Amino acid sequence: MTKEDNLSLVIHKKGDLRLEQTPIPTELGPDEVLCKTHSCGICGTDIHYWMHGYMSSFVVTDPLILGHEVSALVDKVGSNVKHLKPGDKVAIEPSLPCRMCHNCKTGMYNHCPLSNKQVKGSPNFHGMLTRKFTHPADFCFKLPDNVTYEEGAMVEPLAVAVHAVRRVNLTLGQTVLVCGAGTMGMMCLAAAKAHGASKVIMTDINQFRLNVAKEMGADETILINLKTFSVEDVVAQVKQSIGNNGEDGGQGGVDITFECTGNEGSTKVAIYSTNNGGKVALVGLGPLEVKAPLVNASLREVDIIGVCRFRNCYPMAIYLLETGKVNLKPLVTHKYRLEQSLDAFKKMIEPDNNAIKVLIQCNQDF
Missing domain, CATH: 3.90.180.10 (Medium-chain alcohol dehydrogenases, catalytic domain)
Structure with missing residues (x-):
């Protein structure tokens, strides 16, 4: 040495x-x-x-x-x-x-x-x-x-998002919710758009970050007020952003949700906002144990998918940057x-x- x-x-x-x-x-x-x-x-x-x-x-x-x-x-x-x-x-x-x-x-x-x-x-x-x-x-x-x-x-956090997108098998035209507009949320937004998501909705507690999310391509943003936070209210806003609450047999939520905060309340929003048969990717790390509506997810066949770092994702992440598909x-x-x-x-x-x-x-x- x-x-x-x-x-x-x-x-x-x-x-x-x-x-x-x-x-x-x-x-x-x-x-x-x-x-x-x-x-x-x-x-x-x-x-x-x-x-x-x-x-x-x-x-x-x-x-x-x-x-x-x-x-x-x-x-x-x-x-x-x-x-x-x-x-x-x-x-x-x-x-x-x-x-x-x-x-x-x-x-x-x-x-x-x-x-x-x-x-x-x-x-x-x-x-x-x-x-x-x-x-x-x-x-x-x-x-x-x-x-x-x-x-x-x-490239490292973008690779996590690429891995998350692969884990949920996001396909062209699907609708997406991203909970949290921090670095990982922004990366998931960028990766989802690059893989063909038709609409991406972002939630966060900070308006500045949501403004940047719009610049990055978010179609809708939802500002959460922690003092008046209600899981039900946020879920209703997500469904309203999709354009159908499911009451007439249409889509009642998004196809894919990336939960990027690790927050318990946000995890509940993620599950309830995801349509029957949809997928929730747990990208953010929070407490080792959280309360989550797993029975609701099970009865609606909402898949809860873990995301652990990445594997074989750096070449794709670099390609997205090189080609300008992600900025x-x-x-x-x-x-x-x-x-x-x-x-x-x-x-x-x-x-x-x-x-x-x-x-x-x-x-x-x-």
């Missing part, structure tokens, strides 16, 4: 976030690359680690470099690496599966027991909010010339230098902060 400048954002425990120098690996494996981070997006998961010390079942127990939504410049390549060279612009897929277990061999490497423990930026495995890091070359995806580093840092530029509301990382995190938790995707730029020399 060498101790040249490798400033990194490290969480030590709940509420304890520090900028520190960390070692740069000097030994490069034959199948690895050494990368210089350009942009790293702040994810809701990062905020949970900082504010609560955990996210779902992942608990911070040791100092951890954060960051898993990353674009980077290839600095050095291992002896076996042929598809990349120094100077290439790449998006980084952060999970590191074993490649040997049943899940990996059947293509579901996002369920690899090792991958569940080895996701960069999650407890026990350092992330990439740092100047330099090493990574397996086959999980580094070269970006086309017309895709920027900023867009490259958003993520409106989502970047704030940029900070690595030295300003603490300010960036504080920005994310400001009330009415009008922040959607906050990017931290770790190197300014390329």
